[in-house]
Amino acid sequence: MDMALPVVNATSAVLARVSAAFNAPLARAVVFGVHIDGHLVVEGLLIAVIVFQLTRKSYKPPKKPLTEKEIDELCDDWKPEPLCPPIKEGARIDTPMLESAAGPHTIVDGKEVVNFASANYLGLIGNEKIIDSCVGSLEKYGVGSCGPRGFYGTIDVHLDCEAKIAKFLGTPDSILYSYGISTIFSVIPAFCKKGDIIVADEGVHWAVQNGLHLSRSTVVYFKHNDMASLASTLEKLTRGNKRAEKIRRYIVVESIYQNSGQIAPLDEIVRLKEKYRFRVILEESHSFGVLGKSGRGLAEHYGVPIEKIDIITAGMGNALATDGGFCTGSVRVVDHQRLSSSGYVFSASLPPYLASAAISAVNYLEENPSILSNLRSNIALLHKELSDTPGLEISSHALSPIVFLKLKKSAGSPTADLDLLETIAERVLKEDSVFIVTSKKSNLDRCKLPIGIRLFVSAGHTESDISTLSKSLKRVSASVLSDYF
Amino acid sequence: MVRLPYTTALTTLFSYGLLFAFGQLRDFFRKFVDWFKAKNVKGYAPICLGLEDFYVRRLYLRIQDCFGRPIASAPDSWFDVVERISNDNNKTLQRTSHTTRCLNLGSYNYLGFAAADEYCTPRAIESLKKYSASTCSVRVDGGTTKLHAELEELVARFVGKPAAILFGMGYVTNSAIIPCLIGKGGLIISDSLNHNSIVNGARGSGATVRVFQHNSPAHLEEVLREQIAGGQPRTHRPWKKIIVIVEGIYSMEGELCKLPEIIAVCKKYKAYTYLDEAHSIGAVGQSGRGVCELLGVDPADVDIMMGTFTKSFGSCGGYIAASKDIIQHLKHTCPAHLYATSMSPPAVQQVISAIKVILGEDGSNRGAQKLAHIRENSNFFRSELKKMGFEVLGDNDSPVMPIMLYNPAKIPAFSRECLRQKVAVVTVAFPATPLLLARARICISASHTREDLVTALDVISRVGDLVGIKYFPAEPPKIAEVGHNKLE
Numbered sequence: 001m002d003m004a005l006p007v008v009n010a011t012s013a014v015l016a017r018v019s020a021a022f023n024a025p026l027a028r029a030v031v032f033g034v035h036i037d038g039h040l041v042v043e044g045l046l047i048a049v050i051v052f053q054l055t056r057k058s059y060k061p062p063k064k065p066l067t068e069k070e071i072d073e074l075c076d077d078w079k080p081e082p083l084c085p086p087i088k089e090g091a092r093i094d095t096p097m098l099e100s101a102a103g104p105h106t107i108v109d110g111k112e113v114v115n116f117a118s119a120n121y122l123g124l125i126g127n128e129k130i131i132d133s134c135v136g137s138l139e140k141y142g143v144g145s146c147g148p149r150g151f152y153g154t155i156d157v158h159l160d161c162e163a164k165i166a167k168f169l170g171t172p173d174s175i176l177y178s179y180g181i182s183t184i185f186s187v188i189p190a191f192c193k194k195g196d197i198i199v200a201d202e203g204v205h206w207a208v209q210n211g212l213h214l215s216r217s218t219v220v221y222f223k224h225n226d227m228a229s230l231a232s233t234l235e236k237l238t239r240g241n242k243r244a245e246k247i248r249r250y251i252v253v254e255s256i257y258q259n260s261g262q263i264a265p266l267d268e269i270v271r272l273k274e275k276y277r278f279r280v281i282l283e284e285s286h287s288f289g290v291l292g293k294s295g296r297g298l299a300e301h302y303g304v305p306i307e308k309i310d311i312i313t314a315g316m317g318n319a320l321a322t323d324g325g326f327c328t329g330s331v332r333v334v335d336h337q338r339l340s341s342s343g344y345v346f347s348a349s350l351p352p353y354l355a356s357a358a359i360s361a362v363n364y365l366e367e368n369p370s371i372l373s374n375l376r377s378n379i380a381l382l383h384k385e386l387s388d389t390p391g392l393e394i395s396s397h398a399l400s401p402i403v404f405l406k407l408k409k410s411a412g413s414p415t416a417d418l419d420l421l422e423t424i425a426e427r428v429l430k431e432d433s434v435f436i437v438t439s440k441k442s443n444l445d446r447c448k449l450p451i452g453i454r455l456f457v458s459a460g461h462t463e464s465d466i467s468t469l470s471k472s473l474k475r476v477s478a479s480v481l482s483d484y485f
Numbered sequence: 486m487v488r489l490p491y492t493t494a495l496t497t498l499f500s501y502g503l504l505f506a507f508g509q510l511r512d513f514f515r516k517f518v519d520w521f522k523a524k525n526v527k528g529y530a531p532i533c534l535g536l537e538d539f540y541v542r543r544l545y546l547r548i549q550d551c552f553g554r555p556i557a558s559a560p561d562s563w564f565d566v567v568e569r570i571s572n573d574n575n576k577t578l579q580r581t582s583h584t585t586r587c588l589n590l591g592s593y594n595y596l597g598f599a600a601a602d603e604y605c606t607p608r609a610i611e612s613l614k615k616y617s618a619s620t621c622s623v624r625v626d627g628g629t630t631k632l633h634a635e636l637e638e639l640v641a642r643f644v645g646k647p648a649a650i651l652f653g654m655g656y657v658t659n660s661a662i663i664p665c666l667i668g669k670g671g672l673i674i675s676d677s678l679n680h681n682s683i684v685n686g687a688r689g690s691g692a693t694v695r696v697f698q699h700n701s702p703a704h705l706e707e708v709l710r711e712q713i714a715g716g717q718p719r720t721h722r723p724w725k726k727i728i729v730i731v732e733g734i735y736s737m738e739g740e741l742c743k744l745p746e747i748i749a750v751c752k753k754y755k756a757y758t759y760l761d762e763a764h765s766i767g768a769v770g771q772s773g774r775g776v777c778e779l780l781g782v783d784p785a786d787v788d789i790m791m792g793t794f795t796k797s798f799g800s801c802g803g804y805i806a807a808s809k810d811i812i813q814h815l816k817h818t819c820p821a822h823l824y825a826t827s828m829s830p831p832a833v834q835q836v837i838s839a840i841k842v843i844l845g846e847d848g849s850n851r852g853a854q855k856l857a858h859i860r861e862n863s864n865f866f867r868s869e870l871k872k873m874g875f876e877v878l879g880d881n882d883s884p885v886m887p888i889m890l891y892n893p894a895k896i897p898a899f900s901r902e903c904l905r906q907k908v909a910v911v912t913v914a915f916p917a918t919p920l921l922l923a924r925a926r927i928c929i930s931a932s933h934t935r936e937d938l939v940t941a942l943d944v945i946s947r948v949g950d951l952v953g954i955k956y957f958p959a960e961p962p963k964i965a966e967v968g969h970n971k972l973e
Contacts, residue, residue: 071714075754078713080726083666083757083788084814098630101617106627117627118620125617134618134831135610139601143609143835144800146560146592146599151911153592154555156567159580178801179654181825191532206820210660214689248530258824277529317826323619323653336532338553339541346681347656348593348795351832357618437626442820444664456622 096435101126104460106435113433114465116455121290121401122371123460124321124361133360137353145349149338153349161355165326168362169296170306174328175337178350180315183325184283185211186343187313190336191281192217192250199233199278200252201225203259206445208252208283224449225262230269234276249278255287255298259439259449261396261404263287266302270309279310289319290401295365295372322357324350375401375459378466382457385470391481392473395452404439406452407481414451421453424473424480432472489891489921490956497891497921504893508543540915544893549575551900551912557584559600560592562932566909587904588941590927591911595768595884596855597932598799598839604847605799605838609831616830625816628827636833637804643840644766644774644792645784646806648813652821653828655763655793656682658803661821662791663759664690665814667728670717674708674756675730676700678738683730683761693718699738702746705729709754727756733765733776737918737926739879739886741765744780748787757788767797768884773843773856779882798839800832859884859931866929866938873946874959878924887913887924888945890954896923898952908944 066074099107102118103125124130137157147153158176166174177183188211192198196217200208203224212219220237223229230251237249251273253264266282273280284297292300297314299306306312311333315325327337337344365371382403386394389405396404411417421438428434439451455469555567565584571577592599612632622628633651641649652658663686667673671692675683678699687694695712698704709727716723729751731742744760751758762775770778775792777784784790789807794800805815816822843852863884870877876889890896893914900912914923929938949955 066714071710074714075710078723078755080724080755080757083726083728084811087810087813087817095625095629096627097634098616098620098627100615102620102622102627103617108627115627118622120621125619125621131614131617134613138606138610138613138831140559142559142561142598142600142602142606142799143832144599144795144798146594146795146799150552151591152554152556152560152564152566152589152909154553155560156555156557156580159555179657179825181821182654182657182660185660206824210689210820214685246530248532279529315826317619317621321617321619321621323826323829332532336538339545342681342685343656347654348793348801351801351829353613353831354618354829435627440625440823442818442823444818444820 096429104458104462104465108429108435111433113429113435114461114468115435116457116461116469117435117437118458119286119318119402119456120321120458120460121286121319121375121456122295122321122361122365123374123458124319124364125460127321127361127364129364130321130357130360133356134353137356141352143353144351147349148347149344149349155349155352155355157352157355157359158349161359162326164359164362166328168366169312169328171312171328172331173334174326175334175341175344176350176355177325177327177343178347179343180285180317180323180325181207182343182347183313183315183327184208185214186341187311187327187337188212188252188281189215190341191311191333192248196248196250197237198250198252199230199237201254201257201264203257203262203447203449204252204254204283205258205447206442208254209446212252224260225257225264227265227268227272231272234272234278238276249276250281251278252281252283254283254285255291256397256400256402258286258402259447261400261402261454263291263397263400264298266298266304266309270304274308280308281311281313282309283313285313285315285325286318286400286402288314288316289361289365290372290375291399293372294369295319316354316358320358320361322354322361324354324358371459375457378459378461379403379457381463381466382455382470385466386473389470389474390478392453392477401457403455403457404452405455406450410450418451420480421451424476425453427476427480428472431476432468434469434472436469436473493891493956494921497893500893501920504544508539511543512539546575548897548900550578551897554909555580560589560594561600562589562594562597562930562934562937563587564589564592564909566904585904585907587907587909588937589909589930590941591909592930593764593796593928594799594930594932595764595797595859595928596773596799596839596843597858597930598797598835598842599930599932602799602838602842604842604849604851605835608838609835612834613831618831619829620827622827623824624822624827630827630830630833632830632833632837633827636837639837639840640804641806643844644790644806645777646790646808648809649804649806650812650815650819650822651828651833652803652805653825654801655795655803657821657825658791658793658805659683659761660686660689661819661825662789662805662815663687663728663730665819666690666759666789666811667692667726670722670725672712672724672727673730674705674712674727676732676735676742678735679730679732680736680761680763683732687730699735700740700743702743702750705747706750706754709750709756713754727754728759729756730759730761733760733762734769734883734885736764736885737887737913737924739883739926741769741776741780741880741883744776744782748782752786758786759789759791760787762790762792763803764796764885766792767839767843768859769882771856773797773852794832794836798836800835800839802828802832802836855931859929862931862933862938863929865935866927866942869938869942870945871957872960873942873949874955874957875945875949876954876956884929885926886929887926888954889956890923890925890952891921893923895952895954896925899925899948899954902948902951903944906944906948908941910945 096108106115145153162174185207192215194216198219202221222233288297289295311329313327392405395406557565566587568581568583569578620628637649659682669691673687673692673694677696697708766775767773793803841847878887896912903910912925
């Protein structure tokens with residue numbers, strides 16, 4: 001209380017003096033004929049203070065960028081991972097080396113073997129007519145084409161090959177690519193952009209998956225070769241979605257799946273596509289030259305008119321015994337790819353001798369349709385003989401030239417399964433001179449279908465080859481899988 | 486680097502603006518005409534909406550005959566160009582059976598192996614008869630032949646690395662290898678003018694991609710420091726690994742990469758280097774071993790060396806050369822090795838023979854002659870072009886030389902006039918180059934003789950005067966020559 005009184009007295013004294021000063025005649029100045037009262041000075045000061053505060057920058061904790069010394073320390077401390085992970089113990093790394101052409105009989109590591117590992121479906125490897133046309137091509141054009149299609153890499157055999165394939169299939173035009181797997185992963189990004197919808201089978205192989213990833217569209221997978229799942233996915237995507245009509249929609253399927261040997265039911269797919277207004281991209285690498293009465297592929301097999309399928313792609317490294325790939329469809333589809341497909345524009349063109357090999361192969365197929373019936377009878381015979389193999393069952397379609405054998409009972413994990421299958425393949429090769437292979441997976445592949453032994457049947461195999469294979473396989477699998485029945 | 490004079494920039498922009506305006510006008514009228522005819526199948530969205538293919542429809546189609554010219558013989562130094570005619574104003578072109586023999590300045594035939602060669606072709610035919618045109622199988626199944634193993638060893642020895650792996654196509658090599666080496670959580674720093682295959686591979690890998698200014702080690706260092714200090718975006722965790730991707734010779738500029746400085750920067754910051762030698766392997770260097778030899782860089786300093794066989798070896802396919810561990814890892818995981826048909830045996834044999842010729846192991850000195858030829862030819866051609874006043878890009882010793890055109894109208898003018906005078910050149914415009922920087926690109930080969938080059942220079946000079954692309958003042962003719970003429 002004692003302290004309060006003098007403080008109060010001092011305050012009131014100051015206040016009194018201040019008000020006296022304001023009310024003093026001096027404060028009553030006259031500026032330009034306007035009376036300035038004391039309170040105006042206070043207001044003026046307040047406005048000055050407010051303006052001063054507004055012009056100050058708002059308070060933010062100061063951003064201190066890293067100094068050079070700190071950046072140096074961080075760079076010194078940083079330890080990168082090694083460029084490749086260390087190799088796992090016991091990984092099988094030696095591949096068998098061929099010493100002759102990969103026909104139905106070939107020489108592997110010095111021994112003559114029966115070859116079920118090459119996708120030589122029509123038996124055209126070693127065909128005289130094809131080799132003659134290749135020799136002619138090599139002598140005229142050399143080996144490579146030394147340029148992309150746009151810059152003097154278009155040779156007349158390329159244009160002839162494109163015309164021949166289009167005529168064979170009955171489409172207006174086709175376009176050639178220089179490598180089998182680059183076909184599909186260049187075609188998909190050329191047509192599907194960000195914002196489009198793609199419905200794809202979950203068992204498609206890596207090249208298709210890569211194309212889907214590069215296209216940046218929305219991808220929805222449906223269950224492997226299950227039409228009910230496809231129908232429900234399409235229904236879900238289009239029901240009530242008004243915007244769906246303005247964006248491009250695609251269904252991506254393979255005709256014969258490399259990972260399982262199943263065949264896609266094209267008539268069902270075309271019916272669904274017309275109902276929901278989607279476009280179909282069909283990957284026909286393993287069915288071109290195999291299915292259909294005259295080898296024209298899946299559309300001929302199911303009796304579907306070829307115009308109903310929007311885009312057909314295929315690699316020529318299988319039935320046609322050459323390399324490269326093609327894509328065919330309407331004129332609009334093919335023309336669009338000539339400028340916007342990266343694997344076509346930015347890459348050198350197909351070597352001319354491979355293009356002439358393709359032309360001769362298609363000619364041979366047209367003149368000798370009997371090789372197709374050879375192939376079909378071989379597949380049927382193989383199915384019959386392998387139907388009672390101990391421990392293995394055939395899980396591919398009855399008409400597919402890729403016969404897929406998987407384990408009846410799994411050994412527990414994919415690595416253990418792979419081990420068993422590799423042991424079977426090695427013993428079959430060593431003891432009975434039959435060359436078979438298992439399906440191998442890269443760690444970048446997201447397909448989850450089971451692995452197995454893949455047999456590639458050719459029209460050049462004889463009945464004795466097939467019986468050798470089945471006897472050997474039954475014997476070896478009986479002994480290797482004896483614990484797993 | 487390209488210096489664009491102001492007046493040229495203005496006129497080029499004006500030309501493009503005019504073309505764009507006319508294109509829009511025609512589109513407008515096309516909309517009316519199409520309204521009466523329902524083109525699109527009902528319910529399906531069109532393959533290309535409105536402006537997506539505007540460039541193709543309205544600009545590219547006018548000059549379509551300058552691109553994609555078919556040929557009817559091997560792409561050697563002289564070849565037959567097939568003539569094409571158009572009945573509907575360049576919208577479609579039809580082949581005729583008429584051909585013109587022209588001088589080839591466009592194919593990638595650096596060492597002259599494009600046509601049938603006396604050493605390579607008989608061996609390629611032999612291997613064709615033995616192994617047939619294709620193995621129809623992937624490398625890991627039944628697609629590896631003795632030829633493939635021999636070539637992998639030979640390539641590794643040629644390039645100077647411990648091991649190598651082959652692929653059937655150069656484009657697929659880049660797109661399928663980069664995802665195997667780096668994934669999410671890694672950083673790829675690539676040159677701003679890298680090839681489309683590298684861009685696709687980088688995108689497919691899932692790693693973060695950053696770009697540094699073309700051929701600038703200083704900017705690369707800046708980007709590296711910023712990225713290592715900052716870490717992954719948003720989480721700021723440290724990067725798992727960093728790969729820097731550069732090319733040996735940039736195909737649109739003709740420049741060599743500043744390799745020693747870039748390697749020094751990468752070593753300092755512990756980043757891995759990936760060198761794409763598509764155009765430089767076999768074409769530069771004392772014995773044809775590429776930019777490492779030319780610029781004095783030890784191959785052991787570059788982590789991964791990639792190259793293609795299409796350009797200098799006259800074949801097809803690509804390779805990767807690196808340490809034994811990396812190659813083993815790739816053989817287990819690379820999808821192009823596990824899922825793609827193996828390289829065709831005659832093509833493999835062609836590369837083996839070509840490398841043997843270059844190394845002199847075929848018993849003659851043709852290889853050394855070819856390498857000396859291409860060096861002399863490139864330097865002679867480039868210096869003569871510069872003397873005439875053309876704006877030529879690229880470094881000495883590089884066999885690729887772009888001549889700047891700039892204006893869109895000069896592209897077809899140059900191309901068609903040269904073809905009329907029997908010289909076939911390649912012109913490049915948007916989108917392979919920036920919009921304002923259209924150019925004509927010359928690729929010199931070891932099989933060009935001095936007379937061929939003089940003919941070509943003559944024609945290019947005359948056409949250059951007609952079209953108006955001599956942007957620099959020409960060097961005056963030497964006084965001694967004038968005196969010589971006066972005496973005669």
